[in-house]
Each structure stands twice: as structure tokens, then as C-alpha cells.
Amino acid sequence: MKPAGNTFNRSKDSHDCTSAVAGRSRNSRELRASGPSRNSKLLISLPPPRMSTQIVSGRRARPAAIALMRLGRQRIRRAVGMIRGKRAGLRTAVGRSVPSCSSGTARRTIVRSERSRTSAIRRSVSSSVCVDCLTITSIRTKKVRRMTMTNHPIVGTESGSVQGVAEDGVAAFRGIPYAASPVGDLRFAAPQRHPKWSGPRDASRPGPAVPQAASRLEAVMGPRARDWDEDGSLTVNVWTPGLPDGGSAARALPVLVWFHGGGFSSGSGGWDWYDGRNLAASGEVVVVTANYRIGPLGYLHLPELGVDNLGVQDQGAVLSWVQRNIAGFGGDPHAITVGGQSAGAFSALYLAVSPVMGPLVKRVVTQSGPFGLVPQDPAEAAEHARRFAEILGLSGSLDLLAGLRAVPAERLVAAYGQLAGELSRPGSVAPPMFPVLGGAGIPVRWEEALAAGRLNGKQLLTGTTRNEMSSFFTFDPRIQAMDAGQARALVAGQIDHGADRYDRAAAALPNAKPADVLTEVETGIVFRDGNLAVADHQAAAGYAAYVYEFDYVPAGDPAHIGAAHCAELPFFFNTVDAYPDAPMLGTPTAEVRRLAEEFSGAAAGFVATGRPRDEAWQAYQSADSATIRHFA
DSSP: OSSSEEEEEEEEEEOOOOOOOOEEEEEGGEEESSTTOOOEEEEEEEEEETTTTOOOOOOOOHHHHHHHHHHHHHHHHHHHHHHHOOOOOEEEEOOBBBOOTSSSOOOOEEEEEEETTTOOOOEEEEEEEETTTTOOOEEEEEEEEOOOOOOSOOEEETTEEEOEEETTEEEEEEESSOOOOOOOTTTTTOOOOOOOOSSOOEOOSOOOSSSSSOOOOHHOOOOOOOOSSTOOEEEEEEESOOOOOOOBOSHHHEEEEEOOSSTTTTTTTSGGGGHHHHHHHHHHEEEEEEOOHHHHHHOOOOEEEEEOOOHHHHHHHHHHHHHHGGGGTTTTEEEEEEEEEEEHHHHHHHHTOOTGGGGSSSEEEESSTTSSSBBOOHHHHHHHHHHHHHHOOOOOTTHHHHHHHHHHHHHHHHHHHHHHHHOTTTOOOSSSOBTTTTTTTTTTTTHHHHTTTTTTTEEEEEEEEBTTTHHHTTTHHHTTTTTTHHHHHHHTTTTTTHHHHHHHHHHHTTHHHHHHHHHHHHHHIIIIHHHHHHHHHHHTTOOOEEEEEEEEOOOTTTTTOOOOOTTTTTHTTTOGOOOOOTTTOSOHHHHHHHHHHHHHHHHHHHHHHOOOTOOOOOOOTTTGGGGGEOOO
16 A cells, blocks of 8 residues: 655665674765655654654564664654754654564554644655664654643633643643623623733633523423623634744635524533533634524513514624634635524524625535514514513613613522423424614525525535424423324414325324324424525525435433434534533434534535535535435
């Protein structure tokens, strides 16, 4: 097999181990470089030994090898020094070994990962040493990644410098404020620039989540411990595999700005579920996750008081912050992909088609976007705001905004939970408050924006899980108790020809319970239909679109949820170990980890190049289901 990288051979003559060890010829230290750019001899001297490299013997022992060992370990260490060469500042990180010498003599092979302090290049170096004469028979080098990093790298932002941590070749900066804390007079106000700070700010840990109740999908994803605090909650987290060297980078990396889901009522970009380290390393991309205000703090509708789609405004502030600051982290501000899952996908699409934010976006990733959910009607939003104030005892207040700012965050969360309970209806996944049509950032529905060409020129990756609505229906006793007539009537009241659609699904699933038929129908109405409609539009217009369906089902599926809503998240970020109690995932087997590597790598490839790094994933053709990539 032809070795990877640049291969150096001792000389044109075959390797000869007959010369005495003590009388090695000078040729034993000469290497002829193969390849057009390396055709001169390279003399390598023996620098002082370094103890960090391991040398493991080949499988076969020879008398000459015994003689070599009698010379002492220092000779072996010197051989290691030969392989290191004269590269200034190179440090040995890992030592391993393996095969036998092709000439029949046992050899020791040293495989190392080197990092240069001066050239910002990491190399994987594999070198072979004959145990008889210490001749280097080959050196293979492979460029791994451009890196300049200390254990605690520091990057400057518009508000001050931040100090992160290096984790397995990726620099992580967590909890960076992109806006001032939304407390006091800034509660229920548009996001404001964060004040400047002096000295490096610790960015080793994420900031707190926005105030919220427990997720309604805990039975699917697993529970989270409370970690919220209104103060300091508007933060971003950045993972970068290549920081600029001396203030400049050889190549700025593409950027993914990703927004979490949670029904506009829960979630945090700082949770380990969405840790971007593996995704960033997989595709040589910069990954950014963010918090944005949710629930009443983000979507209370009081436009006459300036309270207008504040969560959407936060997301716009995130994109703007990234555009202004990401170059310092090695990112390309002109190669931004905006993405998200569920509510985050809804947000990503509306940001991409926004007249204001859209020009900042080059590519779009939407995972399980609930595009069948129309932005909230302003009249409905106003009524929900009225009832919310009533629950808080603020009806008729002369200064409603001051009253709302004085209420403890715990009471706001509790009142929102009460409102959600009052409004809950079987089959509806809409929260009490979410982005309002005509409000800030949502001028028109996405269908109108696409028709107006707002997504033109942008590459798209989109998809759904096979059984999206099982996450919402499996544990809802009202749905599980429905008979066929009730389920059919529910769909008929939602869309035109809904009864016919239910009947077709029931015929295709003759042995299914009404709840299972309803799950299939609603998966299409709320999720699948809209995602395919966006892809159809892009493909028909001649723009690249890639569509997936995630079919993974945990072994045995004890919760009977199938390929549930959110099931692709551990695979997208390749963070399967962050979900120890998630029925949607099950036990992370070797096959599960392989699928995570595959899906995450494909997604990272799309962010980097506009095409998934997956030979089996072809571009979507409008209305052609054969061009949908299935993952299971």
C-alpha cells in the first residue's frame, strides 16, 4: 500500500542491515526525499532524547536486535531524535508502534502527532527505524489541522477579551455575552450591546439558561437540572478548530450559528446536548450556539409598549454579533450558515428570509422545522398577553410594563405554565406565546417570503424524523384514548380535506391504533410537508437542496416512540454520551456511535462546502422521494 503523505526513503539502494551497529555508515543518517519537490538529500542529526515518545518492538527478535539493546536505551532515544528532525519547536504528543521491517529484520515504528509552535501546523508523523542499524527507512507526514492554541486561549471581542479552554484540538469559548443582561429596565426591552469589561473574561463555562419550566419532552429526551438565571442569560458559545495565528488566519473557516428548540418555551444553547466540539472538529468549521429569550420573556405581545418578538430580536442580535466578531475566532463572517432544530429551525428559516438578517446568511440547516405552524395571529397573541397579565394580578395596571418588570422570574414562569394548561388542546403543539406575524423579524409567512425570492441563492439542508409527533402524542392520554372517529374529526378541523387524509393514512396502516394513525398524519401536517415544500421550492429554482429523513429507533423501543422528534440531535452534534436517560436514544452502542460520526460529518461538510460529506447523499430533486437520504 502506498503510504499517505510525504515519504522519505533512505536511498535508492535497498536497506542493508549487515553493517555492524557500532560502525554505521554515514548513509544510515541520510534520507532521500521522494517526490518532485523533495529530490535532495537531507542530513538528520541526533538531538537530545525526549522521554515522551514510546517505542514498541516489532514482532520478531533477531540477534542484532539483542546487540542493539545492549547499547542501552539512549541509542533508541537518539533514533527517536533523528525522526523528530530539526523542526524548531515541534513537540511529541503521542507515541505508538506497529509493523515488521520489509527487509525481514524487525523494526520499530514510531507514530507521533506533532504540533508546531511556529508554523501553526499539526502533523501526524509515522517513522520506521531498523533495530539492527538504527537506519530510518521511512518517514510519513500528514497535515492534520491548522492550529494555534494554548490550554487557555484568549480572543478579543467588541466588549473585551475572553479566555476559553482547549479541548481535544478545539478551542471552546462558552458563555460570551452578546447582549446586556435582560434585567431591570432591560427586561421586556430589545437587546442592547453589552457593556465593555477589562481583562480577560472567563469563558470556560456556559452562561445560565433563560428562565423556564421543565421541557414538555422530558419523557423523550431525559430530564435537565434547573440551571436558569435571567441575569447573564443572553450568551453565545463558540467552538473553533483553528484560531488565528498572530492576529491572522491562513484560511477563515465557515461558521454555523445554531439555535436550540424547545417550543419557544424551554432550552439552552449552553447545554451539553448541543456541545459543538465534535461537530466543529468533524468539518473544520466554527460552531456557535446561543440562548435567546423564550416563553413570556421572549414572546409576550405588547407592541404598544415596545414588547415585540423579543426572542426573534435576540436571534438577530446573535447573527449580528457573529458577523462582527467571529473573525477573531478564525471564522469567516461571509460564510455563515444559520441552523436550528424544531423551534430553532423555524427561527433559522425566518432569519434566512428576513430582509434585514437574510443578507448575512449563506446556507440554511433546518431540522424538524414545524413549518406547518403559522406564526401567531396578533389578535390571539394580544388576548394571551391580556390573560397572562390577569393571572399575575396586573389587569388594569396604570404602568403594566413597570409591574411586569417587578415580578420575580419564578412567578412569570409559573403564570406562563398556568396559561399553557388553560390553552392546551389535544393535537395542538402550539405554545401560548411564540413569534407573532407582522411583528419584529416576521413581516410575512415563509411561503410568501420564498415566493418573493428571499431564499434565492442560499443552499439548504433540511429534514425530519420519521415519527415526529410521537414525542407529543405517546404520553398524552387524551390522544391515546381517541377512537377513529375522534381522530378523524380532529384532522378534519385542522386542514382542508383533513378527513380524507386521515382515511388514506388509516388504509395504509390497517393494524394501527387511531393514535398511531393520527401521529403519522400530524407528522406530515406539522413537520414533513413544510420541510419538503421548502426543499421543493429551492430545487425547482435550481438551488442546491439536501433532504434527509432520520429513521433511527432505539433497540427494543421500550417507550414505543419510534424515530421521535429530537431523535437526531445526539447524532447531529455527535454527543450521544450527553443523553444518559433519553428514551429516544437508548444505549449508545458502537453502531450508534458510527451513525453519529456519519450524520455529524455529513452535516459539517454541508456547513463547510454547501454539500454534505456523504457520497450516498445526492442533491434533492423536486417531488422525488428517491433523493431523500435516510439515516438509521
